[in-house]
Amino acid sequence: MPLVVQFTGTRQVGVADEPSRPLGAGQVRIATWYSGISAGHELTAYRGSNPYLTKTWDAGARLFADGAASFSYPVSGWGYQEVGQVIEVAADVSAPRVGDVVYGIWGHRAEAVVPAGIAAERLLPAAVAPVHGVFARAGAIALNAVLAADVHLGEQLAVFGQGVIGLLATRLAGLDGGTVTAVEALPERAALAARFGAAQTVRPDVAGGAAAELRRLTGGAGADTAIELSGSYRALHEAVRSVRPTGRVVAAGFYQGDGVGLRLGEEFHHNRVEIVASQIGGTPRALGDRWNHDRLLRVFMALVADGRVGVEPLVSHVLSVAEVARAFALLDESPAQALQVVLRFPAAPA
Structure with a gap:
């Protein structure tokens, strides 16, 4: 069964099993290779300071309100800087293809099912090392x-x-x-x-x-x-x-x-x-409408691909996903030694 990173309480994080999702029309399955930890957003979940853990976010009103929390422990699958390989496509999908390497946002999980249209727009440039794809976000x-x-x-x-x-x-x-x-x-x-x-x-x-x-x-x-x-x-x-x-x-x-x-x-x-x-x-x-999230991603990855932005010096640790507790402790307790900590999943190439 695929695994997923899970916060079980304040400063408590580990891995848990997660059922594999069925593949629907217009979807692809991705095996995660690498996932980068955010030292800002994700540490708030680790430390228990994220407002979603104490308040309700009303998406319609665009307001936080006191009351039941939007999320509560255990919280699974946080993370937003992933790279992986397409391992299965639905019968109606022509792109991406099995074997393509893509970057995206699907959380710290070993496997993800995502819309093919999104994955097709996130092909990792050939000039970019797979581990560096975690910097897109x-x-x-x-x-x-x-x-x-x-x-x-x-x-x-x-x-x-x-x-x-x-x-x-x-x-x-x-x-x-x-x-x-x-x-x-x-x-x-x-x-x-x-x-x-x-x-x-x-x-x-x-x-x-x-x-x-x-x-x-x-x-x-x-x-x-x-x-x-x-x-x-x-x-x-x-x-x-x-x-x-x-x-x-x-x-x-x-x-x-x-x-x-x-x-x-x-x-x-x-x-x-x-x-x-x-x-x-x-x-x-x-x-105006000249820029959006997709363009931000594409422009940045193009800068990495052509060498104008070098991200290699930012990678301080690449750890097995089984060491996720150590990874978060490093970011929380040793910021002088830890910068971009990357989780490596079993499917990643040797």
């Missing part, structure tokens, strides 16, 4: 944030948080013509930021805060735009402090709980700072 999130930042040639951009998505945003913003200052506390990630194109790196605990140092580096003006990806309210506040009057802050982290450390009566109010939310469920409004 993270890259799309980073690209979405950079699009929201509306970076222009010659502008100063600050990127707060140099995890996987922050490093990718640093690289993409540089390709867009911006001069990037990375804000990061961990020396290991600060060093990677330089490899990904950051002109300089600032520690968040520098005297006067990162904003004061950013202003010094920009001749007192401040950054034109900041992207905040750490998910820390204190970092979001510092990003607001770092931009020039009427500057823009893209809030792209997954913030949890009350906004302790975010003080909107200070620089936000006096400098008339614009805060824009960036979330993978939609693309920036100013771009």
